[in-house]
Amino acid sequence: MLDLTKLAQQMQGISQQLTLEATATRQRLDRAQLLMAQANERQADLVQMQELWRDRLNFTAAMPLESLDTRIEIAAPPAAHTVIATDGSQIAPSHHEIAYCYLINVGRIILHYGQSKLPLLDSLPEVFYRPEDLYVSRQWGIRTEEWMGYQRTALEAQILAELAQALTDEMEAPTLALTDGSLIYWFLEQLPAEARDRILAPILAAWDQLRAISVPLVGYISASRSGEALNFLRLQSCPYLAPDCMTHCSEVVDRAPCQVLDPLKDAALWAIRLEPGQRSPLWKSSARIQEFYGDHAIHFCYVNVGSEIARVEVPAWVAADEDMLQSALSLVLGQVQKGYGYPVALAEAHNQAVVRGGDRARFFALLEQQMIKAGLRNVGTSYKETRKRGSIA
Structure with missing residues (x-):
């Protein structure tokens, strides 16, 4: 049990630290504004420098595709439109x-909005119990619990594409495919090639389906912690003629000279540059995992949705079609407004997917019934799990 009396003694120190951090953040924002103005004047040179020295940089910097001072008003969504969304949850495996x-x-x-059509709000469960499902990842040194999360990501993309495909015959209004979180799957970078392909291939196939039926895909990231855009300003603040990190800063112990803005994040900067309903310039991510994305390279921008600065990601084929991009952004903004600060479709997808304590208990009760019906004996949880569920204290 939490001892609030002891905890209260630490509160004063926390508040003092937060005050110091707020002051430091304001100073970094002033510095970021100055670097942004300087970088805007020589943006083409910096982009060329980034492309030339990319392999020698020890940080990941996004590439701006529009002028750094770009601020574009997002149009209101049309009265008639459709939004599709998926989100996943899981019950993790346990030996107990x-x-x-x-x-x-x-x-x-x-x-469906403005179309007199019934909505769909449900969930699709799938149980993995075969040895090839449970232990396939062991050959690559990946724990089953981790592999389960990767499988969930792939399933979300596949089901999203299936929903869009099912609407093809009746698709009369603009349609948006919306997913929670980043479309850049950083975790795949560390996986062996065979394991990576098992997860990424079905995801890219699902994105191909969406492109074939002209349904834009958007990844919505709330409270983004990314610094990809700000990292581009490190090229401006570099004191050397060439941004050769491997040569100039490989032996730096504390921090490199170009890290004057750390730990500032992109969202903090765009919060003071964007008015509600505006988007930032479009950027192309430089994440290395995208080498395997083919023509689905991820582009992004920041949008002031009113309640926060959200990072909105789209594949290259959405970014290349200006009409499709503007339509997608308008539908995203409409979803945030309808959801009072967060896309209503994503909130509902989460609510449909989440597995609560009662659901977990019913799942294992149903499983126990089936095991007993199959003639299995000594069916039950471990003594450790039993004692944890029924404390005598």
């Missing part, structure tokens, strides 16, 4: 449960 298996539950949402 009655059976070693895991469940992935994907919430499915289709919301």
Whole structure:
């Protein structure tokens, strides 16, 4: 049990630290504004420098595709439109449960606006229990719990494309495919090639489906912690003629000279540059995992949705079509307004997907019934799990 009396003694120190950090953040923002103005005057040179020295940089900097001082008003969404969304949740495997298996539950949402059509709000569960499902990742040194999360990401993309495909015949209004979180799957960078392909291939196939039916895909990131855009300003603040990090800063112990803005994040800068309803310039991410994305390279911008600065990501084929991009952004902004600060379709997808304590108990109760019906004996949880569920204290 938490001892609030002891905890209260630490509160004063926390508030003092937060005050110091707020002052430092304001100073970094002033510096970032200055660097942004300087970088805007020589943007073409910096982009060329980035392309030339990319392999010698020890940081990931996004590439601006529009002028750095770009601020574009996003139009209101049309009265008639459709939004599709998915989100996933899971029950992790445990050796202390009655059976070693895991469940992935994907919430499915289709919301029609101005079309007199019924919505879809449900979830699609899938249980993984075969040895080839549970232990396939062991050959690459990946724990089953981690592999379950990767599988969930792939399933969310596949089901999203299936929902869009099912609407093809009746698609009369602008349609948006919306997913929660980044479209850049950084975790795949560390995986062996065979493991990476098992996850990424079905995701890219699902994105191909969406492109074929002209449904824009958007990844919505709330409270983004990315610094990709600000990292581009490190090229401006570099004191050397060439940004050769490997040569000039490989032996720097504390921080490199170009890290004057750390730990400032992109969202903090765009919060003081964008008015509600405006978007930042479009950027192309330089994440190395995108080498395997083909023509689905991820582009992004920051949008002031009113309640926060959200990072909005789209594949290259959406960014290349100006009409499709503007339509997608307008539908995203409309979703945030309808959801009082967060896209309503994503919130509903999460609510449909989430597995609560009661759902977990019913899942294992149903599994226990099936195991007993199959003639298995000594079915039950471990003594450790049993004692944790029923404390005598």
